[in-house]
């Protein structure tokens with residue numbers, strides 16, 4: 001079976017690997033190259049701590065388990081010049097400031113109900129876990145399963161593994177498609193037409209536009225996020241630490257600037273602080289408001305950061321669907337077209353499980369996941385026939 | 386009254402401030418330097434040999450004009466923003482941290498204005514060379530600054546190498562502060578020099594007198610001046626002990642067999658200048674060019690493509706201090722509201738137009754040629770902050786620039802690719818060409834900005850913070866921005 005995977009971000013690279021390993025003839029098409037966009041403009045948090053019980057949490061738990069083996073394997077198979085995934089199962093610590101304790105406690109209790117490990121830390125254990133955290137913190141929950149990796153390098157590694165399994169990379173923009181008997185027979189690209197039996201739309205925040213070009217528009221939009229990077233320093237942050245209002249921002253439909261602060265250190269010694277959420281289209285000029293708002297929250301969490309020098313900031317565009325659920329599965333309008341997008345702020349974490357669902361949809365591969373909640377045909381994501 | 390903010394107090398910024406004041410504007414000048422003067426006027430009364438000072442009288446005029454302006458020195462401007470016309474306050478907002486960079490909490494300064502003149506100048510550029518990380522190697526600009534400001538030489542026997550007329554004052558200053566200058570090695574060959582300098586010598590009036598004066602100084606100090614020649618390796622264990630020079634062909638590729646060793650304890654390298662574009666980029670002003678040189682686009686009135694934002698000096702083209710002064714004056718008058726045909730602009734416009742032609746000729750004669758990468762070894766450090774060697778960059782050259790950078794860490798350190806960006810881009814471009822066989826003179830190295838409307842080929846020039854700043858200095862949020870609780 002000839003499959004074109006369009007978009008070589010983390011989602012496309014993971015899908016290409018999964019499909020190629022299962023014997024499909026895969027062409028990975030990207031207009032810029034591997035990890036050119038969102039998957040190099042984000043953080044690499046693999047979180048279960050921020051998921052409320054529901055389909056996305058199931059996907060996250062499944063993916064979290066798969067990442068451990070996958071990252072090990074990608075690192076083991078590394079060849080010349082290839083960077084490491086930098087996978088680290090460091091765990092997360094979610095904190096509440098006074099007034100927020102009850103909401104966080106309730107949230108954690110619900111998560112325990114679906115098997116997420118969430119342990120309340122008493123003052124002594126919190127001090128041991130994160131000695132530099134603000135004494136103002138009223139409650140802290142430890143999530144041992146939260147992990148992180150370097151998303152851009154990992155995407156490169158996934159694509160390289162796919163190529164080792166026979167996938168071919170084509171750097172070209174997909175401009176349209178040709179159908180035969182209601183099914184996609186070929187995609188048109190700036191480097192010529194490619195004949196296919198199936199197409200997987202992994203175009204991230206551009207998946208809506210690509211869908212339109214393939215005759216199946218989707219309501220996927222960009223949500224801008226800004227991240228701060230400090231100068232390197234001796235390690236003073238040991239987990240992914242964030243305040244519980246993150247939980248509010250993820251599910252929010254509000255277009256205005258929102259921030260929540262996830263603070264983490266990287267192997268390079270820098271501290272990464274993310275991030276904001278704004279719906280401003282593909283606007284490339286975030287200005288300083290998000291930077292200042294994130295900094296204000298981060299210094300509340302870790303007062304020592306006040307004196308820390310900000311080295312740079314960067315931003316990316318999360319692909320989101322109106323109902324904040326990933327869109328994975330066969331398009332109900334165009335035969336042979338599948339989508340794998342809309343992962344918003346969790347595409348890195350959700351990539352392995354997404355690839356599994358895509359292999360299920362395209363090749364009929366087995367999966368223990370329930371694909372139904374993510375199907376493109378569901379109401380509310382603007383897939384009007 | 387029109388409020389004009391001027392970012393940068395070099396020749397361009399000072400001339401802009403003077404002109405805007407003369408046209409009746411209320412002017413605020415910000416510069417991170419401890420004193421106004423920019424890269425050009427660094428002399429200190431009593432310390433600097435008067436023969437190293439140029440245009441001091443003009444500088445004094447400009448300084449006395451500044452009495453009418455608000456001047457923030459030691460002010461690192463870390464952000465500039467445009468506001469929508471309808472919003473309250475000024476159209477342009479600048480935020481700065483004022484005080485010594487390593488000092489305790491700096492003061493936060495916010496400047497609002499109706500118009501902005503970007504006069505952020507340029508950094509001098511040294512291309513990587515095997516051995517260039519040895520102590521004793523500096524940029525020509527740093528050697529010049531040390532000589533002018535502190536009366537100190539970088540070495541006892543100094544070799545000056547690179548390209549452009551700027552090497553001449555550097556050699557002169559080094560000689561004046563007591564160094565033996567063992568040679569000035571100009572990479573361009575006679576063909577390029579003739580093409581750039583000779584066809585219309587009358588355009589160089591004014592400039593040629595200055596150059597003749599430097600030539601005289603070189604002769605007096607018996608400094609050999611070689612063209613078509615460059616340093617291809619710096620020698621030494623703990624510090625500089627010598628340098629290998631070689632003849633360079635028209636593309637700056639070393640000619641095999643022409644190498645010879647020159648003993649020296651310091652090497653001053655200046656291969657050109659890189660404009661400080663980040664403020665203009667942050668504001669969304671259009672930038673032209675590619676990895677071989679990028680500049681802010683301006684019209685005849687020094688207007689950028691953003692309303693109420695002007696640019697002058699080296700950010701718009703490398704033309705020297707006289708060009709910067711003329712452009713600054715035009716920008717200042719226009720920012721203060723004068724019309725383009727106002728007679729107060731006439732003199733400056735004439736000088737500017739002549740100097741623009743001069744700048745074009747400088748580029749023809751001395752612009753960096755692509756063959757320089759041939760003097761690199763595979764293990765030559767290209768990015769000094771993160772100690773990234775050429776090999777690592779070549780190995781990842783085929784991946785998009787953004788991902789290459791994250792994988793190799795090239796350009797991710799404290800200087801944010803200000804030092805290595807151009808070299809990294811050249812190495813990537815060359816590696817891609819040799820991988821694909823496509824000759825790609827001037828082709829965009831990367832499409833990683835392809836999704837950005839008007840993003841163009843910005844390479845490493847997108848830096849959302851103009852200067853390093855402490856988290857505590859950002860001053861928190863102007864408005865409540867909590868995620869809902």
Ligand SMILES: Cc1cc2nc3c(=O)[nH]c(=O)nc-3n(C[C@H](O)[C@H](O)[C@H](O)COP(=O)(O)OP(=O)(O)OC[C@H]3O[C@@H](n4cnc5c(N)ncnc54)[C@H](O)[C@@H]3O)c2cc1C
Nearest residue numbers: 007009011031038039042045174204225316346347348349
């Ligand atoms: C600030 C920020 C922080 C984040 N933090 C995290 C985090 O901590 N953990 C986490 O799991 N997720 C995080 N995310 C989300 C994550 O980055 C995304 O969900 C994920 O990268 C999306 O991957 P993708 O492959 O779908 O899209 P992308 O990586 O954007 O890839 C899409 C690709 O499609 C290509 N393309 C588009 N149109 C075409 C066309 N017509 N033809 C050819 N190619 C085309 C593009 O060039 C691009 O390379 C964050 C996102 C942001 C912005």
Ligand SMILES: Cc1cc2nc3c(=O)[nH]c(=O)nc-3n(C[C@H](O)[C@H](O)[C@H](O)COP(=O)(O)OP(=O)(O)OC[C@H]3O[C@@H](n4cnc5c(N)ncnc54)[C@H](O)[C@@H]3O)c2cc1C
Nearest residue numbers: 393395396397416417423424462505506526698699705706
């Ligand atoms: C190191 C060096 C040495 C030089 N020496 C000579 C010489 O000896 N003789 C000669 O003829 N030419 C010399 N030149 C060239 C000459 O200096 C320029 O032609 C001239 O200075 C250009 O003027 P300008 O106003 O455009 O820029 P500059 O003089 O470079 O002034 C720009 C100013 O902007 C400020 N600035 C930039 N960004 C920020 C920010 N974010 N916040 C605050 N302030 C900021 C800088 O501190 C600087 O003072 C030198 C150039 C350099 C780079």
